Amino acid sequence: RETTGDIRRGMDCADLKQAIIDHINFTQARLVSQATLNDWYMAVAYAVRDRMLDDWHVSLGHLRNRSLKIVSYLSAEFLMGPHLGNNLVNLGIVESVRRAVAELGQNLDDLLRQEEEPGLGNGGLGRLAACYLDSLATLRVPAIGYGIRYEFGIFDQEIRDGWQVEITDKWLRMGNPWEICRPDISYLVKLGGHTEQYSDENDCLRVRWVPGKVIKGVAYDTPVAGYCSGVTDLLRLWKSEAVESFNFQAFNLGDYYRAVDEKVSSETISKVLYPNDEPQIGKQLRLAQQYFFVSCSLQDMLRIQRLRGENIGDLAGSFAVQLNDTHPSIAVAELMRLLVDEQMMEWEPAWEITCNVMAYTNHTLLPEALEKWPLPLFSAMLPRHLEIIFEINRRFLDQVRSASPGDDGLAARLSIIDEGGERYVRMAHLASVGSHAINGVAALHTELLKETVLKDFHDLYPERFHNVTNGVTPRRWVLLSNPALARLISGKIGEGWVTRPEELRALEKFAGQPAFQKSWRKVKLENKSILAAVIRERTGIQVDPASLFDVLVKRIHEYKRQHLKVLHIITLFNRIKADPKSEVRSRTFIFGGKAAPGYHMAKLIIKLITSVGEVVNNDPDVAGRLKVVFFPDFNVTNGQLVYPAADLSEQISTAGKEASGTGNMKFSLNGALTIGTLDGANVEIRQEVGEENFFLFGHTAAEVQELKSRGYDPRSWYEGNAPLRAVIDRIAAGDFSPGDRNLFQPLVDQLLGHDDYLLLADYQAYMDCQDRVDAAFRDRDAWTEMSILNVARMGMFSSDRAIREYCENIWHAPPIPGD
Numbered sequence: 073r074e075t076t077g078d079i080r081r082g083m084d085c086a087d088l089k090q091a092i093i094d095h096i097n098f099t100q101a102r103l104v105s106q107a108t109l110n111d112w113y114m115a116v117a118y119a120v121r122d123r124m125l126d127d128w129h130v131s132l133g134h135l136r137n138r139s140l141k142i143v144s145y146l147s148a149e150f151l152m153g154p155h156l157g158n159n160l161v162n163l164g165i166v167e168s169v170r171r172a173v174a175e176l177g178q179n180l181d182d183l184l185r186q187e188e189e190p191g192l193g194n195g196g197l198g199r200l201a202a203c204y205l206d207s208l209a210t211l212r213v214p215a216i217g218y219g220i221r222y223e224f225g226i227f228d229q230e231i232r233d234g235w236q237v238e239i240t241d242k243w244l245r246m247g248n249p250w251e252i253c254r255p256d257i258s259y260l261v262k263l264g265g266h267t268e269q270y271s272d273e274n275d276c277l278r279v280r281w282v283p284g285k286v287i288k289g290v291a292y293d294t295p296v297a298g299y300c301s302g303v304t305d306l307l308r309l310w311k312s313e314a315v316e317s318f319n320f321q322a323f324n325l326g327d328y329y330r331a332v333d334e335k336v337s338s339e340t341i342s343k344v345l346y347p348n349d350e351p352q353i354g355k356q357l358r359l360a361q362q363y364f365f366v367s368c369s370l371q372d373m374l375r376i377q378r379l380r381g382e383n384i385g386d387l388a389g390s391f392a393v394q395l396n397d398t399h400p401s402i403a404v405a406e407l408m409r410l411l412v413d414e415q416m417m418e419w420e421p422a423w424e425i426t427c428n429v430m431a432y433t434n435h436t437l438l439p440e441a442l443e444k445w446p447l448p449l450f451s452a453m454l455p456r457h458l459e460i461i462f463e464i465n466r467r468f469l470d471q472v473r474s475a476s477p478g479d480d481g482l483a484a485r486l487s488i489i490d491e492g493g494e495r496y497v498r499m500a501h502l503a504s505v506g507s508h509a510i511n512g513v514a515a516l517h518t519e520l521l522k523e524t525v526l527k528d529f530h531d532l533y534p535e536r537f538h539n540v541t542n543g544v545t546p547r548r549w550v551l552l553s554n555p556a557l558a559r560l561i562s563g564k565i566g567e568g569w570v571t572r573p574e575e576l577r578a579l580e581k582f583a584g585q586p587a588f589q590k591s592w593r594k595v596k597l598e599n600k601s602i603l604a605a606v607i608r609e610r611t612g613i614q615v616d617p618a619s620l621f622d623v624l625v626k627r628i629h630e631y632k633r634q635h636l637k638v639l640h641i642i643t644l645f646n647r648i649k650a651d652p653k654s655e656v657r658s659r660t661f662i663f664g665g666k667a668a669p670g671y672h673m674a675k676l677i678i679k680l681i682t683s684v685g686e687v688v689n690n691d692p693d694v695a696g697r698l699k700v701v702f703f704p705d706f707n708v709t710n711g712q713l714v715y716p717a718a719d720l721s722e723q724i725s726t727a728g729k730e731a732s733g734t735g736n737m738k739f740s741l742n743g744a745l746t747i748g749t750l751d752g753a754n755v756e757i758r759q760e761v762g763e764e765n766f767f768l769f770g771h772t773a774a775e776v777q778e779l780k781s782r783g784y785d786p787r788s789w790y791e792g793n794a795p796l797r798a799v800i801d802r803i804a805a806g807d808f809s810p811g812d813r814n815l816f817q818p819l820v821d822q823l824l825g826h827d828d829y830l831l832l833a834d835y836q837a838y839m840d841c842q843d844r845v846d847a848a849f850r851d852r853d854a855w856t857e858m859s860i861l862n863v864a865r866m867g868m869f870s871s872d873r874a875i876r877e878y879c880e881n882i883w884h885a886p887p888i889p890g891d
């Protein structure tokens with residue numbers, strides 16, 4: 073490219089260098105000779121951000137184009153991961169920036185490592201939102217991701233003495249070069265107080281909400297660049313602040329301190345991400361967070377609607393609002409309130425708009441994860457919304473009763489209010505009543521949704537139900553995180569696969585070719601060596617890159633069955649101890665994942681993993697053949713290191729429990745083979761890659777139900793299986809907890825007493841399947857062929873495919889024309 077001399081836009085090496093130096097001098101306010109590594113990172117980040125702004129302004133301009141529908145993705149979590157590397161990839165400037173930085177005496181990889189990732193999510197749900205923003209921008213769909221700018225994201229995890237320790241995530245400590253604060257885009261949000269009736273000028277009875285407190289939400293914008301698409305969408309996160317004027321009128325000393333208190337409590341709302349992946353019933357602050365970001369977002373949409381010069385009545389032509397799980401489902405009542413109380417609309421047209429705008433994605437079938445709010449708490453914080461919900465419910469149940477007269481059970485089951493004891497607002501019901509579309513996140517999950525938690529809604533509104541199987545972005549999860557594999561693939565079949573991953577099928581014909589297999593193995597081995605070095609540095613454990621890397625990374629949860637994997641490891645250990653010369657193939661077991669701080673069993677599972685590792689890793693009879701690693705602080709950054717280095721992907725949840733899973737897709741896209749149950753998207757992954765290229769085991773969802781309804785007795789499985797008994801007895805005897813033989817008793821009691829997730833029933837099938845994995849890994853060429861075929865056939869799991877389905881079937885949102 074030509075040198076333009078334009079330090080804000082120029083892409084030439086000289087321009088980039090000048091731009092970076094300029095930011096060191098004038099943004100970081102440092103002499104180049106004094107600049108720290110962080111100054112260099114910040115300067116490069118600002119230089120890259122500058123180069124995103126022209127496209128961004130054009131794209132923001134499209135928000136005013138009345139012929140384009142805007143997708144408004146409402147999510148309490150966006151787990152974006154580090155921005156710099158991804159933006160370089162999507163702008164297509166990795167190599168030019170690498171060179172510019174090198175000529176300034178810096179190393180781009182060192183700078184990339186400087187970025188502290190924005191961990192504004194717990195796991196799959198938040199990461200999905202991030203993949204979807206990447207695809208929306210890549211597919212040129214105008215979109216805004218709306219959420220919360222948590223000051224503290226998901227905690228950093230350290231492992232001390234084998235236990236998880238949570239460290240506050242101060243991700244904003246060094247500043248955030250990617251966000252732009254927009255103090256002029258802010259909204260007031262009311263909380264608490266009471267409602268009053270009054271007559272308007274036409275003598276119509278109306279309701280006014282007199283709040284107990286008012287806070288302000290300020291917009292913080294982050295550009296989201298599509299992959300070589302020319303479109304840059306918007307992530308708009310709200311920070312809560314005090315409304316200055318609210319308590320500063322009377323200014324005696326007492327009021328001054330009260331005003332300071334007010335400021336602190338207002339800012340508390342966006343202070344911290346709840347680190348659980350299930351609701352803590354009755355957490356006031358959580359409801360305040362949900363309402364806060366939903367209210368700001370809907371007010372913002374109404375402002376944009378006015379900017380477009382359109383009527384509020386035509387809102388559904390301008391916006392498609394997607395509710396990412398029930399967390400933002402208060403949007404149904406809030407939009408009704410804005411339309412009826414503030415825009416003075418009649419109920420019926422307001423309701424029609426609301427239903428046409430909203431769509432709801434369900435992400436879990438676990439009953440304990442379905443959100444519900446106790447009525448007293450709800451009415452104290454959102455008195456007007458409770459009235460609106462009662463009115464929505466009254467009209468809804470009238471319809472239900474007239475369609476099925478006499479069926480009181482049905483009305484009670486469908487009701488938005490749970491009246492069976494203490495009363496609750498059921499958020500999934502609110503979302504389902506107020507949306508024109510309801511979707512599950514994998515084929516099996518959608519079917520189960522229709523048969524179980526939302527069965528009555530499916531009987532009532534079958535046309536509302538859709539399936540959209542999740543997907544992941546190949547930009548971050550292959551191009552950025554596995555550059556060597558991306559180069560190898562592109563060298564064979566060209567670069568089209570990055571946006572048209574069905575083209576990966578062209579790899580099939582090379583899958584059996586020895587030279588290609590050799591290059592394929594070389595890439596995997598390099599990725600494993602890189603991970604091995606990091607494992608060494610972070611845990612002190614030395615692992616052999618030639619061994620099978622067997623990886624289980626995800627949030628720690630009993631239904632995900634990390635402890636089933638531990639039973640496998642102890643089984644192998646027992647085989648070695650029984651006969652040290654027995655043939656056990658060399659394996660490295662890598663675990664990663666955070667436990668919710670209050671989830672004791674999950675934390676005990678982490679301790680079990682590290683304790684078994686302590687014994688196995690140092691046992692002379694094992695002689696290094698088995699290594700167990702708990703990789704601390706699993707997050708997006710670490711995921712980018714781990715997925716490319718895996719040989720075997722563990723997807724072993726109890727069938728029927730994992731809605732979809734998305735890690736399963738990231739592994740397979742990077743050439744790992746899957747060992748898994750017929751759960752979530754595993755079912756479809758297996759269909760796509762071929763059953764001969766997938767290690768299947770375990771009871772099906774139907775068999776799980778059947779077992780449980782017959783009265784599942786884990787003890788009989790324990791007693792009928794000698795190796796299993798030996799494994800559990802060893803844990804119970806304290807073999808892995810010297811000094812505290814009862815340490816793992818709660819875990820043993822759970823397995824022998826209830827075993828809610830059927831580990832014992834799936835144990836033997838899992839062991840047998842792992843033996844098949846060992847045999848398969850011995851045949852290097854056959855394994856490599858399967859690995860290549862997995863990648864070749866994973867195209868459908870691109871988030872681009874998922875977003876196209878949402879656009880066509882649910883949002884009716886076309887892309888921006890051109891290009």
Ligand code: 26V
Pocket residue numbers: 194195196197198200346347348349350351352397435436441442443513542730731732733734752
């Ligand atoms: C999460 C939270 C987090 C904060 C506190 C309140 C609360 C309440 C409920 C939940 C449920 C989270 C559901 C979830 O994360 N589901 C996951 O979604 C992934 C993306 O669709 C999917 O791949 C996983 O299988 C599913 O477990």
